[in-house]
Amino acid sequence: MKLTDRTGVGADNHTQGMELLALHRITELIGSAVDLETTLQKILGVLENTLQMERATLLFLDKVKQKLVIRASCGLSAHEELRGVYNLDEGVCGKIFQTCSPFVVPDIESEPLFLNRTGARTRVSRSKISFLGVPVVVGGNPEGVLTVDRLFGDEVFFEEDVRFLTILATLVAQFVMLHREIEKKEARLIEENQSLKAKLHQVHGDHFIIGHSKPMQEVFSIIDKISSSNVTALLLGESGTGKELVARAIHEGGSRKDKPFVKINCAALPETLLESELFGHERGAFTGAHAERPGRFELADGGTIFLDEIGEMPLALQAKMLRVLQEKQFERIGGSRTYDVDVRIVAATNVSLELAVEEGSFRADLYYRLNVVPLVLPPLRERNEDIPLLFSHFLGKSNERNNKQIKLTSELLDFMITYPWPGNVREMQNLVERMVILAENDRLTLADLPPNFFKTEKPPREVEKKNEAIVQRTVEPKRKSLQEIEKIEIEAALRRNGWVQVRAAKELGLTERQIGYRIRKYGLNRYDSFR
Template sequence: MRQNIIALELQVLYEISRVIGETLDLDETIGVILRILGEELSMKRATVTLQDDQSEKLLIRTSHGLNDEEIRRGVYNLDEGVTGRIFRTAKPFVVPDIAKEPLFLDKTKSRRFEKDKVSFIGVPIMLHGHPIGVLNVDRLFGLDVSFEEDIRFLTIVATLISQMVNIQRQVRAREENLRLENVSLKAKLSQNYQRFFIVGKSRPMARVLQLIEKVAPTKATVLLLGESGTGKSLIARIIHELSDRSNHTFTMVNCASLPETLLESELFGHEKGAFTGATDSKAGRFEEANKGTVFLDEIGEIPMNIQVKLLRFLQDREFERLGSTKTRRVDVRIVAATNKDLEAEVAAGRFREDLYYRLNVFPILVPPLRERKEDIPALLNHFLDKLSKEYDRRLRLTSKALDAMVRYDWPGNVREMENLMERLSIMTDGDTIELSDIPSFFFHKTDVPMQRPPELASLEDIEKHEIIAALERNGWVQSRAARELNITLRQIGYRIKKFGLEGVVAERRGR
C-alpha cells in the first residue's frame, strides 16, 4: 500500500514538474497543478489562497472544483477560520470532519450540499521563512492513509507553488525596472524634455521634473497650475511622451478659445443636424484620442453646463455626442491646465467643486520666471542658440542687457522671453544686444532704469507695442490680454484692426 502511494505521488509530481516553467502566468500554472491533483488523486476541491498586497486579506487566487461565485466569497482576514489560522501559525491544520469543526466557516458555500463526511487539510505556502498563502484541499488518499501522508505530500506541492510565486515576483520586479529604465531612456531622447529641462536647473524646476517623472507612467489625471507662459502645454506633452500612451494621439483643446456650443462639439463630437451648420456627424477630441492623451488648456474657462458633462466623463469615461443618445466609452488620459485659482472659482460658484476634485488628482505647480531667476541666463542662451539657426547669426547680450533681463519680472514668463528674443534677433543690426536695444515697454513694471528708444516716438507707437506685449504675455488670447489691459474685448479687437495686427494674431494663435 505504501509503495502504491509513493508511486502515485511520484507520478503526480512528475506531471506537475512538466507544467512548471511552461508559462509565467501564475494563476494558469497553479490552476493546471490543482487540476492534476483532482484528476490523478480524485480530489474534489482545492484552493490556493494568497495574501493580497493592497488589502492584506487572504483571497482565493486559483481553485479546483469551485465556481466563480464561490471563489468571490473566499475572502479571509488573517485571523479568520481555518485558513487564517494556518496562515497565522504557519503550520498545517487537519479537519477530520468539517461538520464538527467550528473554525471551518465554509465561506465559499461550496460544501453546503455535501451529505458524506468531508475531511479537509491545509498547509501554509512559505517563502523565505514567512507565510504568503495557504493550500487547502479535501482529503487526498482516503481513510486508509494517515493525514500525515497528505500533509507531507501537500507541503511539497506548496513549496513548488511558493517558488513559482517567487519567480513571478522577480519577473515583475525586473519588468518594473525595465519600465523605469524605459521612462528614463524616453526622457533622454525626448526633444521636448531636453528643451524644457536643459535650461531649468533651479530647485523649483527640479521639483517639477521629479513630479513629472513620477506621474507620467501612471494613468492619473494631472492638473498643471501656473501663470501664462510658464510652459504648461509643453509639460503636458512631455507627460504624454513619457507614458505608455506615447504611441497614440496627443491632442490639445483650448477651452477659452471656443464658444460654448462649439467647445462641447469639439470635446464630445456631434451628430448630423445637432445644431445649425452640423451638416455631418463628427467625432470629438476624446474619441479621436482614444488610448492617448487629451490636454485641456484653460480649464478654468469651461462653461458650467459642459462642466457637468466633463465630470461624468472623468468618472466613467462615458459620454454622448451632441444630438445622440448612444453612450460611447473611450480610454484617454486627461491633463488639464489653468492659470486661475480654481479653489477661488469654486468658492465663487463659477467652477464645480466635484469637478475640481476630479481634476486635482495630481497637481503640479509650474513656477514663474521671477521665482527661478537663476534659470534666466540659460534660457536666454537657449533661445539665442535656437534663433541663430533660423537667422544664421549668433547674438550675444551685453552684461547690462543681461542684468536687466535677470531683474525683469517677466509677467509673460518663458513665452514672453522667447517672443522678445525673436524680435531682438530681427531688429538688432549688429551681433550684440545692448541695453538700449530692448524696448522700454518690456520693463514698465520693473525698476530697470531705461530711456525710451527712438522707435517709440509717438503715443500711437507706445499703444501699439503695449497691445502686442499684452497679447504675447497672454498667449495671443484676446480676452485675456483685454482683461490685463482693463479694456473690453471689443476695444482690443478695434485696436488689433487699427494697427493691422490681424495677420500676426492669427499666425501666433496657430502656432
C-alpha cells in the first residue's frame, strides 16, 4: 500500500519526544551489546514499552534455506517464532524484502498479502490492528525485514512510524555489520591463536615443548633444521630441562617418525647390564642368559635411539659405541654375528663432555662423533617469560587428572617467576601436581608451597656470598683491585671447569654473555694459562 498519513497532520511534540527516548535507549543497548540475538530482542522490547509498537519481529535471510526466518521478536512465543517462515516473494514480508521498500497495512483484515503465518494475532481483535514493515539493508543489499503491529487510532501517524522504523532498521543493519566484523576478527584471532599455539606448543604425540622466549625459539629453530636429516645430535643442559622431549621432537619431525623411538639411561645401569641392554646377548652368554635377547640398537633399527646421560657411560663401552656410530655395526654379548643397523643417535648429558675428555673419563674420538650438532637447552631461570605458560599448562593437566578446577593467584605466579628452579621444568611439573592434590581451596596461594621453597636461594646469590668471602680473604693482605680479583676468580673458575665457559659461568652465577665479556676484557686464554 502507498504510504499515507491517516490523520493528515504531523506527529506532535510528545510523539517526537518518545521517539527520541526510544532511540536513546536503543543506542545504549547497541553500545553495550555482546550477543546479537539478545540485543535485537531487547531493541524490539523498547518499541513495545516506549512507543506501543506490539509484536515486533526481525526477520533475516537464511542463506541456506533461502527463506526469511524470525531471528528476534517481542510478544511472540517460541512456537510462534518457529512458524514465522516466509519465501522471499511471499506475503507482505516477502514484498518488503523484494522491493526493498516500506509497506503499511492499515487493516490486516482487509489485506490479502497479510498471511499471519505466526498466528500471533488470534489472541487480539484483528479488526483494530495495523501492520508496518521496513527493509533491513546491510551493505546495500536487503538482508531482513523489521515489522511491528499498531492499534488503530487517530493518534497513529503511519509516515512518522515508517520514518522512525527506517532509522531503526539502519541502526540494526549497522549493528549487524559490526557484529559480523567482530565475528571475523574473532575468527582471525582464533586462527592466529591456534597458529601461535602450534608454534609455542610443538606437539609430538602426547608430548609438548612449551615456550615462546628467545632461547626456546632458538631451540625450535635448530629442531626444525635437523629433524629432516640423519645427523647425530647432542643435547646439553641441566637436569629437568626437557632433553627427552626434544629428542622425541627431533625423531617425530623427520622421516623416521613412523619407526621406533627407543630410549635408555646410561647412568641407570651397571656396566655389564648396560652393554647387554644396548647390544643384546646370546643364550648362555652369562649367568642368567637363558635365551637370546635383542638390544636397544636392534629394536631401534630404522628409527632413533636416545642415549640419555651419555657422559656416565663406562670407558669400556665407549669403544663399542664409537664403532656403532662409525660403522653402524655391533655384535651381541657372547656372539660372533655382526649386526647392521640403520639408527639415528640422539645423545644427552648434563655434564661437560669436554671436561670429561680432559680428565680422561670420556673418549675424545667418541665426543667428536657425538658433538656434530650440539643443542643447549636453557635452564628455566633463563627463560622466565615461559614460566606463566608452563605453569598454566601443568595446572590444566593436573586439574584434568584430578578432576579439579583449581586456579592460581597472581601473588603465587609472581613468586614462580622469581624462583630459581634448580630442578627446572621437571621440578615445576612435580610441584604443580603436589599442590593440586593437597590444595584445600580452589585457588593456589603462597601458603600452598612446600616450606623448603622459601629456603632456596638463587644460585647467583650463593656465588655472590662465595665471592664476598674470597674478596675479604684476598684484598686485605695483597691490596689487589676489584678488577684483579675478578680476573683471578674468573680464570680460576675456567680452569676448574676445563675452560668450558658454560660451566664456569654457572659456577660464578653469570650468564654466558657476561663471562664472555669478562674473558675478552681481561684477555684470558686457556693456552696462556699453561705458560
